[in-house]
Amino acid sequence: MALLKIKFTQQRRVHLAQGLWLLSWMAVMWGGVIFCLGVYLKTELLRRAEVMDNTEIHVVPNILMMVGLASIGTNWVASRVCQDSLDPTRFPRWKVPLLAWFAVATVLCCLLIAVVALSYALQGSLEESLKVGLRNGIRFYKDTDVPGRCFQKETIDRLQMEFRCCGNNNFKDWFEVQWVSNRYLDFTSKDVKDRIRSNVDNRYLLDGVPFSCCNPTSPRPCLRYHLTDNNAHFNYDYQSEELNLYSRGCRQALTDYYMELMNSTGPGVLSVILIQLSVLLSLRYLQTAVETAMVLEDPEGDSEGYLLEKGVKETIEDLKINALTMLKFGQVDPNAAEGSSEVADAEKDEKDAPPSPAS
Amino acid sequence: MPFMPVKFNLQKRVKLAQGLWMIYWLSVIVGILLFSLGIFFKIELRKRSEMMDNNESHLVPNLLILVGLLACGVNAFGGKVCHDSLDPIKFAKWKPMLKPFLLLCCGFNALLLLTALLCFLMQFAVYLTLAEGLKNSIKFYKDTDTPGRCFMKRTLDLTQIEFRCCGNNNFRDWFEVQWISNRYLDMSNDLVKDRVLSNVEGKYLMDSVPFSCCNPGSPRPCIQHHLTNNSAHYDYDHRIEELNIWTRGCREALFSYFSSMMTSIGVLIIATIILESVDMAGLKYLTTALETMEDPENPECESDGWLLEKGVKETFGDLLAKLKTLGKTNQVVEGGDSVSIL
Numbered sequence: 041m042a043l044l045k046i047k048f049t050q051q052r053r054v055h056l057a058q059g060l061w062l063l064s065w066m067a068v069m070w071g072g073v074i075f076c077l078g079v080y081l082k083t084e085l086l087r088r089a090e091v092m093d094n095t096e097i098h099v100v101p102n103i104l105m106m107v108g109l110a111s112i113g114t115n116w117v118a119s120r121v122c123q124d125s126l127d128p129t130r131f132p133r134w135k136v137p138l139l140a141w142f143a144v145a146t147v148l149c150c151l152l153i154a155v156v157a158l159s160y161a162l163q164g165s166l167e168e169s170l171k172v173g174l175r176n177g178i179r180f181y182k183d184t185d186v187p188g189r190c191f192q193k194e195t196i197d198r199l200q201m202e203f204r205c206c207g208n209n210n211f212k213d214w215f216e217v218q219w220v221s222n223r224y225l226d227f228t229s230k231d232v233k234d235r236i237r238s239n240v241d242n243r244y245l246l247d248g249v250p251f252s253c254c255n256p257t258s259p260r261p262c263l264r265y266h267l268t269d270n271n272a273h274f275n276y277d278y279q280s281e282e283l284n285l286y287s288r289g290c291r292q293a294l295t296d297y298y299m300e301l302m303n304s305t306g307p308g309v310l311s312v313i314l315i316q317l318s319v320l321l322s323l324r325y326l327q328t329a330v331e332t333a334m335v336l337e338d339p340e341g342d343s344e345g346y347l348l349e350k351g352v353k354e355t356i357e358d359l360k361i362n363a364l365t366m367l368k369f370g371q372v373d374p375n376a377a378e379g380s381s382e383v384a385d386a387e388k389d390e391k392d393a394p395p396s397p398a399s
Numbered sequence: 400m401p402f403m404p405v406k407f408n409l410q411k412r413v414k415l416a417q418g419l420w421m422i423y424w425l426s427v428i429v430g431i432l433l434f435s436l437g438i439f440f441k442i443e444l445r446k447r448s449e450m451m452d453n454n455e456s457h458l459v460p461n462l463l464i465l466v467g468l469l470a471c472g473v474n475a476f477g478g479k480v481c482h483d484s485l486d487p488i489k490f491a492k493w494k495p496m497l498k499p500f501l502l503l504c505c506g507f508n509a510l511l512l513l514t515a516l517l518c519f520l521m522q523f524a525v526y527l528t529l530a531e532g533l534k535n536s537i538k539f540y541k542d543t544d545t546p547g548r549c550f551m552k553r554t555l556d557l558t559q560i561e562f563r564c565c566g567n568n569n570f571r572d573w574f575e576v577q578w579i580s581n582r583y584l585d586m587s588n589d590l591v592k593d594r595v596l597s598n599v600e601g602k603y604l605m606d607s608v609p610f611s612c613c614n615p616g617s618p619r620p621c622i623q624h625h626l627t628n629n630s631a632h633y634d635y636d637h638r639i640e641e642l643n644i645w646t647r648g649c650r651e652a653l654f655s656y657f658s659s660m661m662t663s664i665g666v667l668i669i670a671t672i673i674l675e676s677v678d679m680a681g682l683k684y685l686t687t688a689l690e691t692m693e694d695p696e697n698p699e700c701e702s703d704g705w706l707l708e709k710g711v712k713e714t715f716g717d718l719l720a721k722l723k724t725l726g727k728t729n730q731v732v733e734g735g736d737s738v739s740i741l
Contacts, residue, residue: 185618194615198615221620224632225633250621251610251613256556256611264610274585275583
């Protein structure tokens with residue numbers, strides 16, 4: 041009892057082959073689009089690699105690129121099969137490769153579904169990586185004379201200006217680190233000495249932020265020093281005033297940006313899954329229809345196409361038996377060993393028997 | 400004596416028609432490119448129009464858009480004519496339109512030349528508009544509560560950050576205007592009163608710049624206040640120290656941006672003029688080659704093609720004579736009148 045049988049006339053077979061050829065070229069194009077999406081996502085992640093601690097999130101664009109390339113190859117093969125399908129001399133050579141093709145296409149669809157799941161699952165890992173990376177960036181902001189860290193200041197400043205954010209969680213992160221290098225501090229000044237002695241680690245801490253935290257849309261010229269001191273500025277209340285700094289933290293800003301990027305690739309990936317599945321099913325129908333037509337007396341006549349030759353359960357049983365017989369090739373068959381020893385005994389009896397009448 | 404004659408057989412005619420068809424479609428693509436460049440230029444001018452007092456001239460981008468559209472139309476028509484040229488029946492219906500079409504192409508080339516000239520000359524106008532506009536922008540920086548100017552601060556800050564510049568000529572322009580609004584000044588404070596009384600107009604002037612002048616690439620945290628006061632900062636001498644604010648003026652930065660855009664558009668237009676001239680020459684050769692076929696029924700026969708039927712001087716002489724006769728049709732012929740009276 042075949043699964044989902046459909047009758048195919050010669051004309052329907054021809055139409056199916058032509059339609060599938062077009063569909064597989066469309067799938068090749070979409071495979072290219074997925075590859076480009078993967079490349080774009082990877083480039084964006086690499087651009088901000090300095091504020092990320094680990095590269096776990098890179099698995100998403102890597103899989104996208106791999107699947108894109110594989111899908112271009114697989115669907116190109118599908119289009120070649122379509123071209124050969126209506127020629128009875130050329131089609132039989134595709135018999136075995138098609139089995140491999142179906143396996144590869146199924147694996148591709150599973151990988152694409154995995155990518156969609158991963159892009160949501162790895163959000164936590166991305167946030168952790170950004171938290172550690174930004175914390176280090178803020179700590180090393182002042183080290184513009186240390187080789188290997190001299191561009192940390194510029195990176196963090198440009199990041200804060202571009203993503204309109206300040207600090208790791210918010211601007212108060214800048215109050216907890218010394219972001220002014222000792223080279224620019226006058227250690228003879230009373231104010232500096234007080235601040236340094238006010239904490240255990242002897243760091244020059246102040247309630248100020250770098251200029252890159254300033255928000256240009258604020259109507260007031262940027263206030264970035266003595267933020268907690270209401271008397272330092274005219275008509276200023278730290279608690280109630282809408283500060284003219286960016287209120288968002290950079291970790292949140294970057295996570296939102298990358299999540300949005302990955303979500304926008306979602307519809308593209310889903311449509312590729314749908315197209316790949318339809319190519320898979322149509323190619324199976326074409327294969328079975330053409331094969332049944334070739335064994336008929338009249339190759340131009342009607343034939344049947346199906347998804348599975350027998351029902352689902354029977355096909356699984358068959359596959360199990362096939363797998364077990366393949367495994368048994370390596371084992372010695374005990375029945376066959378007994379049979380051969382019996383035959384040897386019988387031959388021996390026959391050999392013993394003739395000499396006795398002679399003597 | 401035709402000008403630059405060339406002999407054509409069937410194969411040469413076919414090759415000319417095919418090659419010309421491809422060049423015409425290339426010209427259509429160039430026309431689309433000119434159109435999109437015109438739109439891009441218009442959008443850029445609109446984006447920075449606040450810096451230019453909203454009276455910048457949109458002549459060049461409008462001309463570019465017009466020229467781009469015309470190029471697409473003219474070259475598509477030329478391509479169609481080439482496509483039909485080897486089929487005598489189809490070509491016959493295009494024949495009467497060819498002379499006006501070539502004249503139109505000449506006029507179009509002249510328009511392209513005018514646009515290229517404007518691209519180079521209007522840069523002066525942009526420079527002057529920028530100078531005036533930036534001066535006013537800096538003056539109105541503090542007016543974030545005045546309707547119509549409340550976004551000047553944001554625009555100027557974002558421009559200084561994007562173009563890495565400070566002030567009009569340089570950062571000292573900020574020392575000459577009051578860029579902090581009176582709403583945020585404590586008028587009862589002595590320091591403030593001193594500063595306000597220190598100048599004739601009662602403006603609160605300081606030797607400081609806004610935060611958008613800060614250079615993120617500088618190793619030192621940004622010093623934007625008390626720039627001329629060496630003792631206000633540790634280890635600081637404003638004469639010798641490389642300041643950590645942008646030293647370039649915004650007028651120079653914006654002008655170099657617009658001028659490089661306009662120069663490259665001008666170069667592209669000159670390339671388009673050359674391409675259009677090649678198109679015209681090719682079309683003239685093709686049409687004359689098709690017209691001079693001795694035996695129209697036999698496509699294999701040879702023919703001549705040329706650019707001008709007579710030499711250059713004679714053609715000009717003819718043109719001048721034609722213009723003179725055009726002028727004379729309205730005049731009364733004296734000899735004729737006297738004969739009729741008699």
